[in-house]
Amino acid sequence: MRRFAPLAAKITLLVAVCAMMIAFIEIALRLVRIATPSWYHMDNVMGYALRPHAEGWHRDEGMNFVRISSEGLHDDEHSLQKPAGTLRIAVLGDSFTEAFQVSLPEAFWSVMRQEIAMCEGDFSIESINFGVGGYGTAQELLMLRNRVWLYDPDIVLLAFFAGNDIRNNSSTLEGDLLRPYFTVRGTTLTEDLSFLRDPTFIRQSSVLRTAWASVVNHSRFLQGVSLLWHTAEGFVRARFEGKPIAFKHDNTPAAQEGWSEAGIPEWSFLPPSDASTRDAWAVTEALILEMNQEVSAHGKRFAMIVFSSAISVHPDPSVRAQFASSIGAPSLTYTEDRIVRFAKDHGIPALPLTKPLLPYAEQSKQFLHSFNGTGKGHWNTLGHRIVGELTGRFLCEEVLATNNKLRNGVSP
Helix, strand or coil: CHHHHHHHHHHHHHHHHHHHHHHHHHHHHHHCCCCCCCCEEEECCCEEEECCCCEEEECCCCCEEEECCCCCCCCCCCCCCCCCCEEEEEEECCHHHHCCCCCHHHCHHHHHHHHHHHHCCCCEEEEEECCCCCCCHHHHHHHHHHCHHHHCCCEEEEEEECCCHHHHCCHHHHCCCCCCEEEEECCEEEEECHHHHCHHHHHHCCHHHHHHHHHHHCCHHHHHHHHHHHHHHHHHHHHHHCCCCCCCCCCCCCCCCCCCCCCCCHHHHCCCCCHHHHHHHHHHHHHHHHHHHHHHHCCCEEEEEEECCCHHHCCCHHHHHHHHHHHCCCCCCHHHHHHHHHHHHCCCCEEECHHHHHHHHHHHCCCCECCCCCCCCCECHHHHHHHHHHHHHHHHHHHHCCCHHHHHCCCC
């Protein structure tokens, strides 16, 4: 045993030195606020959801430090019990509503509170952000049923993105097997939970995988190791496949002919032309009606805002005209116009945003989308501010001013 003592001592010393180095790196990374967490985790209801307590820098567009609340929301902490004298607004949506690109006070759902406060000065205005990147109306309905009602909101605001929400609601068009969908026959909606049986979902939501992801999300050192591993893996794959090597967060716009935007299909600007898109429209409209009926059944008020696509509010008319001509679209607001018309036909207050945003963009010659000068992507800080102001005034004029029952229902 004695002859192994020197070796054991050396191993112990090596382990101690490594532990000290890891601890030093961990502390240093936390001091300089370097973090690359996993923002999402698998969820048995919505397919995936924001990971509680995740925090780090969002660099894909702009630069913003993001912190997810203990309840898995990109927002401040909110109590389940609504404070007395508070008008509470729940906001459902996708990545535009999730708003990783801007700070919390700059997000449109924060800005709109200031506008509402001017018309509802007797109440404290509270908005709660339930937006999650990539969600369609199907997941937003499930979010309403499983999360939103716990907070007892007075108004449920659905933020609908004309660019891809129709596609998100179709398993055929979306092609993502790890999320729930709905099908519709006549007026009957049926939930499709086949994602729960998918081998990838089962593997990624296993206890071991979930526990390891939690450990990594609490360690800046392990996050760095994971980032280096995936970066190296990407380099090797790119070299093997003969593709150019690029960093994930490279914001340099690629040279393109004409206008195209990742994640937004060109058919979203056109009337449906095949069975898949017609089915997607039917499901989407049925989901909106279901959401409206459920909100009404709770004695609350439902409203919608319909987001612009970047090209539809491009400040240069010639760019818009060229794109519309290239895809054969008489208008770049087909989906927006149809959704708003459908909503209003069923008594749902709805605000189309392209119409008020476009004059501002043209007159100011500023992009309301984009952080890199291309005009593409999510709203920038200016876009969020204007949308927040428009949304606040819309809720004052179209929801609160015409609904004394709702106003009187807020406890003094």
